[in-house]
Amino acid sequence: METLKAQKKEEKKKTSMRITGAEAIIHCLLEEGVNLIYGYPGGAIMPVYDELYKFQDKLTHILTRHEQGATHAAQGFARVTGKVGVAMATSGPGATNLVTGLADAQIDSTPMVCITGQVPRHLLGSDAFQETDIVGISTPVTKWNYQITKASEIPEIMAKAFYIARSGRPGPVLIDITKNAQFDELDFAYEKCTGVRSYKPVPQPDMKAIEKAAELINKAKKPYIVFGQGVILGEAEVQLKALVEKAGIPAAWTILGLSALDTEHPMNVGMVGMHGNYGPNVLTNECDVLLAIGMRFDDRVTGSLDTYAKQAKIIHFEIDPAEVNKNVNADVAVMGNAKQTLELLLPLVNENEHKEWRAEFDKKYKIEFDTVIEKDIHPTKEGLTMGEVIEQINLASDQKAVIVTDVGQHQMITCRYAKFRQSKSNITSGGLGTMGFALPAAIGAKMGAMDREVVAVIGDGGYQMTIQELGVIFQHNVPVKIVVLNNEHLGMVRQWQELFFESRYASTVMTNPDFVKIAEGYHIKSRRVEKREDLTEAVQEMMSSKDPYFLEVRVEKEDNVFPMIPSGASVADIRLK
């Protein structure tokens, strides 16, 4: 053992090279397979930018127009590829601008590494120019963070950062690097991190729990699956589908689980949660066994916990021990990576169809279709609806596009009506609900999946939070398709004001600029649709464009999203109008 270690060290020495910390950072990124990063330069990170200049043939740096955009672009990239997204910023304001993206990645378990410059070590704690305690600030919103103050620390810490970001339940890591550590030299040799002593990313599956789960499933008359992003992050799509088909279990999804199972799969019964489908919510309180797979019982999914699935035995498939019994107590907790645990479960479950139970969902769907869906996607009123726009995107994209949404009514409508055939296709800010997410995330998604169409669907409010990223789309000709559903309101907040604050529209009415002209200012092809008869053709034109394309659709100003579980109400009390 000892000799082996010594040998390894010896080898390391042989292959090491004497370089600066700044150059070492580039080599670390390359070693981790990174060839695309997003960021914004400034004083404290300039040595690294100087190296980026020298390495530009190997490593592309995209200058976003705001550091927040860099984080969301890195997230979009990570969500479509499953790889770690990387964002870089300078100290002080550059670093603080990353915080929203870090928080978003933390709550939505997105693998991301953020690198920030920091004032030189000897100035730390002196309130130096652009000094900010970003390690302190980012602690609650990172899976791990660390400040490097010596060049020699760089390879090991960077390797650890990537390992922690992508392993187990993924998440964001921030590495803050003082300027002296960028300038100083080190003997560089890279070794990928394969483990951290105090960190166990994936719990060992317990066969007893799996057997217990199978027993419950086999006895169940009304089993029901609700799956989340754990299926996507764990790459368990095939196993989920196999389980659904073999055991004949109706399956619904959280908005982060959307696209893990073909939307049109006969056992896919739709969306749970506040604006989810009627059947999946109401029948949560009628199933006898609830399989929660890679989801964490977020309050927007469960409504009131006191009345959530009380009649059901709950089987929780989960990778993160802290999520078990956090919101909903599990009768059986199946710990581990979903792919692994479902694979172990599959041979133990009996074939079944549960036809009658499945038919319950159809009955409920019929009710929802008649009261809500029909009017949303085939409206007869004059104003355009968000739903019909999404329906046109489904048609024009043949359900093959990656769809990126912002936050608000358009997000809920898109998740409700968008159709997907492929996993990792629905990119949205779920846990944090970050307005401004979609435009930069769509840039990252497109650059991560150049062979796929990427459509960003955004509200007129959120669009203006990161609208400057049109600069990236223009400069690099990133062929994303941008659809702004303009209702001239902060629609979702306005809806709540209408329903719960007697229509007092406090600060939710917006006078908007000419969005088409703005897009034109960035030389992006653009078009506005105000009438139904132009919609199909406009969406087709957009989808067939080889270049970036901006489409503004003027939609009804005061439409509401239904069904809806008012906050604090039970899933069973979901309102259809």
Next chain:
Amino acid sequence: MEKQWYTISVYSENNVGLLNRISGIFLKRHINIESLNVSKSEIENVSKFTIVINTTEDWTRKIVNQIEKQIEVIKAFYHTDDETIYQESALFKIASHLLFDERQIQNIIKESKSQIVTVNREFFVLAKTGRRHEIDEMHEALEPYGIMQFVRSGRIAVTKAAMPISEILAEFQD
């Protein structure tokens, strides 16, 4: 669920930022840390945090899960008072002339089983180790005579049951 005292023991890698991470977990849930002690542990290069809170078992369990989730945390446990042997320490600084002027003070010292750490012309210092209520009683007894300075440490505790940290560390290494 009923609130009671819980002692949380956290075994961790030595790390500068970890205290911030751990205290944030309590802060976020508005749970007051009644006492906190950080020291080395029985294992080389492994630190031990001893944290005392008064809350329900459900909250304690959730907090311990969140603590354990932090990368540098090796293992976290929680125990009730019955399951641990625990102590606190306190120092009392008192004016020296009282030793002669107030005869009762000598009795208090004797009965309290405290130690005199130092004596000089102006003051003497008493050290007392014990349960919190014992220290409180001593404080109460001395207070009428005037205490120049008083300080009490956080709780330190060991569990009656074994803490298999070495085994856990070995498991991590696999």
